[in-house]
Amino acid sequence: xxxxxxxxxxxxxxxxxxxxxxxxxxxxxxxxxxxxxxxxxxxxxxxxxxxxxxxxxxxxxxxxxxxxxxxxxxxxxxxxxxxxxxxxxxxxxxxxxxxxxxxxxxxxxxxxxxxxxxxxxxxxxxxxxxxxxxxxxxxxxxxxxxxxxxxxxxxxxxxxxxxxxxxxxxxxxxxxxxxxxxxxxxxxxxxxxxxxxxxxxxxxxxxxxxxxxx
Amino acid sequence: xxxxxxxxxxxxxxxxxxxxxxxxxxxxxxxxxxxxxxxxxxxxxxxxxxxxxxxxxxxxxxxxxxxxxxxxxxxxxxxxxxxxxxxxxxxxxxxxxxxxxxxxxxxxxxxxxxxxxxxxxxxxxxxxxxxxxxxxxxxxxxxxxxxxxxxxxxxxxxxxxxxxxxxxxxxxxxxxxxxxxxxxxxxxxxxxxxxxxxxxxxxxxxxxxxxxxxxxxxxxxxxxxxxxxxxxxxxxxxxxxxxxxxxxxxxxxxxxxxxxxxxxxxxxxxxxxxxxxxxxxxxxxxxxxxxxxxxxxxxxxxxxxxxxxxxxxxxxxxxxxxxxxxxxxxxxxxxxxxxxxxxxxxxxxxxxxxxxxxxxxxxxxxxxx
Numbered sequence: 001x002x003x004x005x006x007x008x009x010x011x012x013x014x015x016x017x018x019x020x021x022x023x024x025x026x027x028x029x030x031x032x033x034x035x036x037x038x039x040x041x042x043x044x045x046x047x048x049x050x051x052x053x054x055x056x057x058x059x060x061x062x063x064x065x066x067x068x069x070x071x072x073x074x075x076x077x078x079x080x081x082x083x084x085x086x087x088x089x090x091x092x093x094x095x096x097x098x099x100x101x102x103x104x105x106x107x108x109x110x111x112x113x114x115x116x117x118x119x120x121x122x123x124x125x126x127x128x129x130x131x132x133x134x135x136x137x138x139x140x141x142x143x144x145x146x147x148x149x150x151x152x153x154x155x156x157x158x159x160x161x162x163x164x165x166x167x168x169x170x171x172x173x174x175x176x177x178x179x180x181x182x183x184x185x186x187x188x189x190x191x192x193x194x195x196x197x198x199x200x201x202x203x204x205x206x207x208x209x210x211x212x213x214x
Numbered sequence: 215x216x217x218x219x220x221x222x223x224x225x226x227x228x229x230x231x232x233x234x235x236x237x238x239x240x241x242x243x244x245x246x247x248x249x250x251x252x253x254x255x256x257x258x259x260x261x262x263x264x265x266x267x268x269x270x271x272x273x274x275x276x277x278x279x280x281x282x283x284x285x286x287x288x289x290x291x292x293x294x295x296x297x298x299x300x301x302x303x304x305x306x307x308x309x310x311x312x313x314x315x316x317x318x319x320x321x322x323x324x325x326x327x328x329x330x331x332x333x334x335x336x337x338x339x340x341x342x343x344x345x346x347x348x349x350x351x352x353x354x355x356x357x358x359x360x361x362x363x364x365x366x367x368x369x370x371x372x373x374x375x376x377x378x379x380x381x382x383x384x385x386x387x388x389x390x391x392x393x394x395x396x397x398x399x400x401x402x403x404x405x406x407x408x409x410x411x412x413x414x415x416x417x418x419x420x421x422x423x424x425x426x427x428x429x430x431x432x433x434x435x436x437x438x439x440x441x442x443x444x445x446x447x448x449x450x451x452x453x454x455x456x457x458x459x460x461x462x463x464x465x466x467x468x469x470x471x472x473x474x475x476x477x478x479x480x481x482x483x484x485x486x487x488x489x490x491x492x493x494x495x496x497x498x499x500x501x502x503x504x505x506x507x508x509x510x511x512x513x514x515x516x517x518x519x520x521x522x523x524x525x526x527x528x529x530x531x532x533x534x535x536x537x538x539x540x541x542x543x544x545x546x547x548x549x550x551x552x553x554x555x556x557x558x559x560x561x562x563x564x565x566x567x568x569x570x571x572x573x574x575x576x577x578x579x580x581x582x583x
Contacts (some may be wrong), residue, residue, distance in 0.1 A: 047577045048343070050502070052501075052502060072506070073506045073507070073508065076501070076504055076505065076506035076509075077506070079503070079504040080500070080503065080505075081504070083504075085502055085503060087499075087502075087580065091502075091580065092493070095226070095227075095231075096226065096230075100226075104503050108215050108500070108503060108505045108506075108509065109217055110215060111216075112216065112219075113218070113219055151501070155465070
């Protein structure tokens with residue numbers, strides 16, 4: 001379970017404080033969409049939730065533990081095991097195959113290569129891109145690439161999936177496919193998963209169970 | 215991250231980024247080849263010089279007692295005691311060489327030197343043909359046989375005087391052992407037991423560095439009546455020279471080695487830094503997906519080590535080929551050490567760019583187009 005308490009963030013070189021002691025509980029099994037005008041810190045909130053940025057004040061709690069001030073190695077471990085990321089432009093390794101890209105977080109989480117590949121194949125098949133597993137990212141479409149990114153975010157069966165403008169570069173048909181995949185991800189696996197999507201696209205809100213407006 | 219996965223990732227990354235990998239291969243190869251061709255040549259020269267300085271000729275302590283004023287100090291007992299010293303390889307006595315001629319020809323025949331050996335003849339020569347001589351018999355060298363007009367090692371020789379006092383039957387041929395190469399010009403014979411003492415004591419030491427203590431021990435054994443009664447030729451200065459040359463070679467080689475390795479490794483570090491800067495988005499993605507700083511450092515170091523190992527192999531092959539053309543093959547320990555040092559230096563110098571890569575802010579990297 002993911003929540004924030006009295007959260008405020010400020011960039012090291014910035015003066016503006018974001019979130020203003022924000023508290024929120026992200027309900028497992030639901031898709032929470034974070035919206036707001038440009039510059040309000042939608043992506044920044046995702047990176048704070050993803051333990052890549054440290055808040056100025058307040059805490060990020062994951063499964064009852066304050067993880068916002070954990071040492072870097074611990075935060076990396078949590079990211080690898082419990083948090084999946086989907087970036088706006090998929091950010092796949094152009095030199096590796098789709099399957100290699102999907103299993104990357106599992107390898108950082110200490111999985112054996114074989115087990116990670118098995119899980120990767122399963123997810124790619126579920127997302128309808130299994131036939132592209134041996135292709136390079138340059139050989140698939142933007143929509144397929146983003147579905148691959150969703151597979152990557154789910155490969156370790158994380159408790160939390162964070163998606164930063166996942167449909168920003170997609171047409172509506174492809175965006176719908178990716179959002180359906182993320183909605184399904186909320187209920188996929190052994191436990192109900194928390195899915196948080198940062199977006200300014202009103203179309204995405206149609207897929208939201210909860211909306212957090214900044 | 216498991217080590218096999220980390221190694222696989224590093225190898226894949228090295229293969230995917232071919233230009234920096236090729237540069238690292240080239241730099242490490244040049245480091246190894248240059249080291250083997252320069253420092254290796256020095257090491258080989260040092261080894262050759264050391265071998266020469268360590269030859270038996272450079273390990274001989276010679277003590278001479280004047281025959282006109284002899285106290286018979288160099289006798290069977292003192293030669294035996296000297297031979298029993300721990301620093302002694304061989305010890306023997308000789309008497310002053312005399313000229314001999316072919317007994318059949320007489321005084322007009324060509325003269326060759328004859329050395330009387332006091333002690334075991336096997337310490338001085340290797341018998342090639344015939345048998346070991348008894349008193350009154352001698353071995354002849356191949357060169358002396360020619361000069362004495364002997365067709366075979368048979369016959370006899372006598373002192374080259376009008377009234378020869380002694381003669382020796384030839385019973386075989388010999389070749390001299392190091393450091394008695396001069397004996398190749400003549401004959402050798404065992405000194406008669408009636409002869410009370412030798413004039414010169416030759417002590418071949420195990421190591422020239424033992425010359426000082428060995429000289430003291432031998433002089434104590436001989437116990438001369440006066441300090442200037444005996445003439446001593448010692449290899450002590452040779453040992454000192456050996457030490458100095460070894461020191462000079464070591465200092466020169468070490469400085470050159472450090473220079474080549476540090477220079478090459480510095481260039482490797484620049485290549486790795488450039489690679490890290492170009493791949494900042496890739497490294498940022500890895501951090502965002504859960505790679506710890508340790509994994510990133512390990513990845514960059516192993517990614518450097520893979521082409522460095524290839525470069526070391528190529529450099530060693532090239533360096534040995536160059537060294538062979540200089541006819542100064544470095545010892546294998548030096549060759550292996552050079553390859554290991556070159557790879558280590560490349561990896562050590564890659565630590566700074568690796569740490570730089572690991573401590574970049576992944577958010578800043580990912581959000582920068």
